[in-house]
Amino acid sequence: MSNTDPATLKGKNAVIVARVSSREQEEGYSIDAQLDRLRQYCKRKKLEPIAEFVIVESSTSGDRKKFMEMIAFAKKQRQTVAVVADKIDRIQRSFKETPLLDDLVNKGKIELHFHVENCIIHQNSTSMERLMWNMGVLMAQNYVDSLKDNVNRGKNQKLKSGEWVGLAPLGYINKPDEKGRPYIYVDEERAPLIKRLFETYASGSYTIGEMVEFAKKWDLRNKVGLNKPINKSQMYNILTN
Numbered sequence: 001m002s003n004t005d006p007a008t009l010k011g012k013n014a015v016i017v018a019r020v021s022s023r024e025q026e027e028g029y030s031i032d033a034q035l036d037r038l039r040q041y042c043k044r045k046k047l048e049p050i051a052e053f054v055i056v057e058s059s060t061s062g063d064r065k066k067f068m069e070m071i072a073f074a075k076k077q078r079q080t081v082a083v084v085a086d087k088i089d090r091i092q093r094s095f096k097e098t099p100l101l102d103d104l105v106n107k108g109k110i111e112l113h114f115h116v117e118n119c120i121i122h123q124n125s126t127s128m129e130r131l132m133w134n135m136g137v138l139m140a141q142n143y144v145d146s147l148k149d150n151v152n153r154g155k156n157q158k159l160k161s162g163e164w165v166g167l168a169p170l171g172y173i174n175k176p177d178e179k180g181r182p183y184i185y186v187d188e189e190r191a192p193l194i195k196r197l198f199e200t201y202a203s204g205s206y207t208i209g210e211m212v213e214f215a216k217k218w219d220l221r222n223k224v225g226l227n228k229p230i231n232k233s234q235m236y237n238i239l240t241n
Contacts, residue, residue: 004120004129011082011111011122014047015074019055019067019090034086041115047082059093060144071100074110084113088136093144095137158182170194170223170230170238193220194238201239211235 018034031054042049051073055066074081085091091112092098104110105121112121112133119132155165168174168184171194177183196218201211215230222228230238 004122004125008124009082009111009120009122010080010108012046012048013050013077013079014042014082014084014113015070016042016049016052017055017070017083017085017090018052019057019059019085021058022056034090037086037115038084041084041113045082045113047084047113049084050077050081059089059091067097071104075104077109080108080111082111082113085115087116088114088119088133089140089143092137093140095134095141098134098137169241170234173223187223190220190223193218197235197238208232208236208239211239 016035016038018031018038020030035052035054039049041047051070053066053070053073055070057064057066059067070083074083083091091114092101101110101112105112105125106123108123111123112119114120114133114136117132117136119129119136121129121133125133158165163182164174164184171187171191172184173187175183175185193215197211197215197220200206200214206214209232212230212232212235215235220230222230222234
């Protein structure tokens with residue numbers, strides 16, 4: 001529970017942040033539920049929402065463009081802004097953002113309001129309040145790490161069973177076997193072209209760029225996406241696999 005004295009808080013305006021990790025979650029109830037709770041929270045705390053950021057992106061991978069847009073908006077404000085989120089893990093699932101957020105808090109640019117944890121981090125937060133924040137981040141990171149462990153265990157089990165993990169490389173196709181289990185078969189259409197690529201490149205007479213042109217000439221295309229021709233990066237990956 002937060003023991004923050006309301007008199008010590010400077011933020012009167014609020015930036016509401018609702019985040020999900022994927023578009024599938026966004027289409028469910030999560031975003032709407034978060035926004036509703038946070039608007040009610042602002043009313044109770046007498047905060048005036050000046051912006052709402054709906055973020056559909058992972059908090060553990062990529063450059064977090066929408067998150068950084070929110071940070072840039074908050075930094076532009078002349079007065080301290082209360083960044084209001086449903087939970088600590090809606091803002092961060094690792095400590096990589098902590099130096100940035102901590103710096104803005106210490107400079108009085110933002111205050112962090114976490115609804116579920118009932119925790120507010122501001123310039124004069126006590127060591128216990130900051131410990132709550134750090135513990136929340138630690139638990140969020142542990143959750144992500146546990147998911148990775150589960151995924152890795154699943155991959156290892158598939159490999160032990162002789163199953164290929166993920167999408168088969170170009171020249172093969174993913175297709176269930178007669179028992180409905182995931183299996184890989186030779187792609188009768190592309191496999192001869194892949195073999196031809198290796199044989200041609202093995203001569204040592206051609207560059208990767210020239211191999212790309214050969215693939216275009218032979219009409220070798222990707223099997224996913226827009227069925228586009230093989231680009232230079234993909235050609236390199238094929239020939240060095």
